[in-house]
Amino acid sequence: MPPSPRGYECGVYSSKLDAFFLYGGLVYPGVRIEGVILNPGEIWVFHFSNFSWSLLDPVSPAGPRGGHQCEMDLSGDNAIVTQGIPDNETSFNSFISDVWKWNLATNTWTNITLETGNRPVGRWLFSFERFPGTNIFLLLHGKRILNEYRTDIWKFDADTYEWTELSVTDQPNPPKELAAYALTSKKWLLMMGGDADGNLTLTETCPPPLNPCFAIVNPTDDNFFLRLNLHTNSADWDIGEPQVFEHRTTPHRHGVIVKMKPYLYFYGGHDWDGTHGIGEIFNTLLWANKLPNKYWD
DSSP: OOOOOOBSOEEEEETTTTEEEEEOOEEOSSSSSSSOEEOOOOEEEEETTTTEEEEEESSOTTOSOBSOEEEEOTTSSEEEEEOOBOSOOTTOOOOOOOEEEEETTTTEEEEOOOSSSOOOOOOBSOEEEEOTTSSEEEEEOOBOSTTOBOOOEEEEETTTTEEEEOEEESOOSSOOBSOEEEEOSSSEEEEEOOBOOTTOOHHHHSOTTSOSOOOOOOBOOOEEEEEEETTTTEEEEEOOOTTTSOSOOOSOBSOEEEEETTEEEEEOOEEOOSSSOTTSEEOOOEEEEEOOGGGGO
């Protein structure tokens, strides 16, 4: 039996175990976004050896959560799990800022949250990726309450369990949530799409009879590069090269990017056309972008 339909879960693939691990997420009892209920922290495994699902744990030691992220560490044995929302509050005023190390082979969870020192505030709908060839992760953006967009950027060292906030210049304006990110090297990160609330109201986003609605949406299709300098713990946004991104994707939020050098493949996400409510238009187009070698160095 497969897991029930859900969203805002996290998942990782283990090449050593040849299995896909899925943790948490939100389930929806109705056709619209109201009445969100958090799935009770389930852990599911898809086994490629026999193409079957199994429930590994009905409640993760890290507890129920949604809108979190998990990413494999350099060893390929553990997933690093962080952030998210912990319960079924429809106002989303409760956020998690802890960090867990999850050994996939033994399903052993270790809370590696630092009790002292700086760390990012709890959030959801953010990006969390590992720098290629390192055990250092990049966390950026995300959202808290309705109109609180996060623009801070952090590095997490999975060997020392330490967070470092980067000094950032030239922030995108307006800030966005639910963009798609691809960390292609130790220097470059690509951000595509996302949502900026702007000055819209809930009624404008979800006109009658779509009300009530909890999401203010004004999708944009900008493409940005984030250039990272790891020696000085700084980062600066750059619009990128027109010749690389002269073909723009359709407006989207919450899509996914798959990295298969030299291509980036972008798929899915929600659209919004000013008439239908968010979540009623699903982008089924697949986009491919061939990047120059310098973005993979």
